[in-house]
Amino acid sequence: MSAMENTPDQVRAILQRELGNIAPEADLDTLAPTVDLREELDIDSFDFVRYIAAVSEALDVDVPEQDYMQFSTLQGAQNYLLNLP
Amino acid sequence: MADFIMPALGADMEEGTLVEWMVKPGDQVKSGDVVAVIETVKGAIETEIFENGTVGELRVKVGETVPVGTVLATILGNEEEKAEAAASAPATPVHAAPETAPKPQVPVAPKAPAGAVRASPAARKLAMEAGVDLARLKGTGPGGAVTLADVQAAAGASSVAEPPSAPKRGFDPEAMRRGIAAAMAKSKREIPHYYLSTQIDMTRALQWLSAANAKRKIGDRLLQLVLPLKALALALREVPELNGFYSEGAFQPNEQIHIGVAIALRGGGLVAPALHDVDKKSLDELMRDLNDLITRARTGMLRSSEMTDPTVTLTNMGDTGVEGIFGIVYPPQVAIVGLGRVVERPWVVEGTLEPRPIMLASLSADHRASDGHRGGIFLNTFDKLLQKPEAL
Secondary structure, X not given: OOHHHOOHHHHHHHHHHHHHHHOOOOOHHHOOOOOOHHHHHOOOHHHHHHHHHHXXXXXXXXXXXXXXXXXXXXXXXXXXXXXXO | XXXXXXXXXXXXXXXXXXXXXXXXXXXXXXXOOEEEEEEEOOEEEEEEOOOOEEEEEEOOOOOOEEEOOOEEEEEXXXXXXXXXXXXXXXXXXXXOOOOOOOOOOOOOOOOOHHHOOOEOHHHHHHHHHHOXXXXXXXXXXXXXXXXXXXXXXXHHHHOOOOOOOOOOOOOOHHHHHHHHHHHHHHHHHHOOEEEEEEEEEOHHHHHHHHHHHHOOOHHHOOOOOHHHHHHHHHHHHHOHHHOEEEEOOEEEEOOOOOEEEOEEOOOOOEEOOEEOOHHHOOHHHHHHHHHHHHHHHHHOOEEHHHHHXXXXXXXXXXXXXXXXXXXXXXOOEOEEEEEOOOEEXXXXXXXXXXXXXXXXXXXXXXXXXXXXHHHHHHHHHHHHHHOOHHHO
């Protein structure tokens, strides 16, 4: 299933699920959608790429390296994924 | 007969807790097999044996904390010793038909490490304390690893709520901090450090990396760190005085280059397990091994050899935004290389001022093993190697 075939809520749920796998101690329910995830959750470059790769696989989309920063926030990632051509 | 003892998995380790035996008396083992899981201040470590033979007596029970050097088990090396072990083992009845000649021993497969439950150090510790069987849990962490949250959920489901005054459970950052403090204080007391740094233009390295990654699927892409990792290993070939150990009053160079990669753990603390033979691996192999090492470090599946083998350490602080770091040598190693964040800076190229991505690389080294001149040659070589990323 591609990202475009998902509702915003479904995409958000996948983002939160994969983020939870990277930072299991994080309280994702209280995480502001526009907060910088790497700073807020202390995610290093290794885990950040792993998070993007997991989302990419779950939604069957390719994310070019130059677009990684779109995933810095939950809102940014959701918008990016829902607007993929 | 040989003894399998509580190993020192780092200069700061004085004792360890046996949390799991992965063999039983009578099992055959060979050098490199993981035979036990030992909890240290750096987490649960899969501990290998470096003997061939048959497990005799297990002398330390699960849950016991014993000093480094304590005999954990005996390993029997010949038929006579194995027969003694078989006779003394509380085994099921054995057919006692006399044999005129020893028959080939029926191999007893040691429990494979692959069968071990993947779990974070915190999860292992809490599981042991709460009496939760890790093997019965479905892990939600990376690679199906059991996380602290999984164990907490299982413990909560099977027991009454923890009283507020209950002792601290799970991975203990304070214990790790004490361990790091002991090792670093020892280093600062005993090692005469010298420090050097150089600014490296990363333009070529980043351009090469970007082009290489553009051709790859996301799971196959290289992280920037693998370039300096390989360059470091190759530079150490040129300056071997920085690769090895200082022990018994002299520097002992190491032919193999095993780089300890500093990995921050979630919840606090730090480990620097070894990536083995870095100079001999391709960038793709290094990326694969780095992925595996970081994942296992964060899920509590490091091996004892990875804790004891590093011949030099690499610490990368670029992720935190720090521009430079001057590390403290981890004894008995003699050098640590630090990397800062890549920062856009004004740079003069052939008389013209240009913005360039610049990284500060540092070397902290033991003056008993090398001097600043050789350290300078090392950093210069490191820089030159990063200017030819296609050759790494």
